[in-house]
């Protein structure tokens with residue numbers, strides 16, 4: 001494996017769907033290895049189309065996608081090898097699930113890798129535990145809720161132990177505890193060197209979680225920046241028509257009012273509350 005900083009490098013990628021609309025238009029984007037990446041953008045901006053280029057489901061009509069420094073190999077064997085390393089969790093679980101039973105669905109990928117049965121069972125067990133579905137291992141897929149189906153899809157990809165995990169709007173439709181559990185799970189994977197790219201419409205979450213923010217607009221990546229760089233780029237971000245994270249707006253407003261001393265901008269509400277706490281008036285002691 002190369003040690004270049006970018007695990008993916010898209011260079012001027014164009015893609016038009018067979019029935020007309022333009023999915024990507026001269027899209028360039030680099031993904032730093034082993035980091036958390038958030039892909040932002042309005043409906044129809046090209047997030048799903050981009051993710052599907054990264055695991056070879058779609059192929060550019062112009063430009064190229066480099067994985068680990070080399071152009072994607074679109075042969076059958078090349079795609080098979082790529083998908084061992086790059087896992088994609090679809091936006092809509094109905095498009096990903098195809099087995100009748102949860103365990104069977106999650107074991108499909110690892111079985112296809114040719115792993116022995118004991119290893120597959122262990123990987124599936126661990127993946128179902130990671131997504132909180134151990135109890136549902138033998139359940140029929142059609143009896144699961146939307147959020148549970150999304151978790152089965154995620155388990156199926158986790159069981160492949162990919163180097164790069166692509167998730168298309170993974171938080172949408174998950175309850176709050178499961179969103180937190182997923183965030184913790186992704187952080188654990190990043191700590192082990194996995195690169196994570198997820199699409200989201202939630203700038204507050206993206207700003208708090210991601211190392212890098214990438215903005216898609218009309219099929220192009222119009223901004224790529226470290227999340228910590230957003231406060232300095234606030235003007236550019238607004239001119240691109242994007243809302244700022246609420247925690248940043250609140251922090252700026254408090255500083256303008258002189259209610260907060262100069263501090264580095266917090267990334268989350270918890271961090272902002274941490275800045276405010278020492279400023280609260282001392283509790284009045286009652287006799």
Ligand SMILES: Nc1ncnc2c1ncn2[C@@H]1O[C@H](COP(=O)(O)OP(=O)(O)OP(=O)(O)O)[C@@H](O)[C@H]1O
Nearest residue numbers: 017021022023041042043044045046047048049050
């Ligand atoms: N299967 C398809 N067939 C034809 N056109 C498509 C198809 N999927 C997407 N498109 C078009 O490609 C463009 C980009 O769509 P894409 O699904 O990548 O956007 P997105 O950013 O993922 O949006 P969303 O936030 O709604 O998921 C849109 O103009 C869309 O109409």
Ligand SMILES: [Mg+2]
Nearest residue numbers: 047048091168
């Ligand atoms: Mg999409």
